[in-house]
Amino acid sequence: MKKETKIVAGILAGAALGAAVALILSTDKGDDVKEKLSDWFADLLDSSKDKLADVADSVKDKISKVRA
Template structure:
């Protein structure tokens, strides 16, 4: 696992933990707040997957250039 992958994984784990704690401690238990947090977290995961994919592609390209 590369350093960048570990960093992104740590950020995602922290975001997931933060979202869970926010839902648990939220004084307003309405569905609206839960929906907003869920949407935000899904958007964060999608963006993170895109970033990881981009980093992975860059690393693969550099490895291919070194081997060539």
């Protein structure tokens, strides 16, 4: 599961970098940018949790097959 963890960490790091660049280059008002970034990070976090849950379920299934 280390490989999946590294992938998720890389995605989150890339997302943070992208958000910082978007914030710097944005022409929107500060509050609008903060709201958009907050929503985007919340969606990203939800997506990451779903992916990690899928990986955990897959690992549990494989372990139960090995034990059976």
